[in-house]
Amino acid sequence: MLIHPWDAPTEDAEWQHWLTRHDFGQLTVNGPPGEPPLVQPLHFAYAPDLGEAVTHLARPNPIWRAIEAAPAVLLSVVDDYAFIPGPWQAAEDEPPEHGVPTSFYAAVQLTCTAHVVDAPEAKAALLQRQLGHFQPEGGSAPVRAEAAPYGRQLAGIRGLRLEVREVRAKFKYAGKRSEAVQQRISERLAERDAPGDAEARAHQQRRLATTRRR
Structure with a gap:
């Protein structure tokens, strides 16, 4: 993933906060x-x-053999994307038809070492961590290796602990454009209001505010 300086995170907290709210990706x-x-x-x-x-998958998944052969893996998450028409991006001294279309998106890639978790007690603890993240309001029985409702089902899955070795993050929201052009794009996003436009606009405005404070 190419990351230009104007698309890089302003600080680690930017991508860390984003990733805690985007918990579905591709391994x-x-x-x-x-x-x-x-x-x-x-x-x-x-x-x-x-x-x-941490995550888990069904035991018959063919990915396990590949992980055991090569535990260096990549977890990729992409969201908050929007298509930006060319005229929105035209420089102030250019005719609108000379603007070049682009894509806005946020992306985080975690290079990890994968550790397979098979011991029943360890799998139960891993699943409890996932439940705590996805269902913090509770309502489900605790995950225990020897108790219903999860105990008998643990044999059908394998846990996976992904130890993060490197992080690459990108927030592509016209950071190299002038503030006037960025504000024009933000206005167009608000007017269009298609799926993803509000999130893209929020990123753009947040990063613009950070740039002004520097």
């Missing part, structure tokens, strides 16, 4: 020689204080 694992990578969509719970994410 990419190297395939066998000559074969494409394996890509698995999944929910995960990220813990910045521990430097890891």
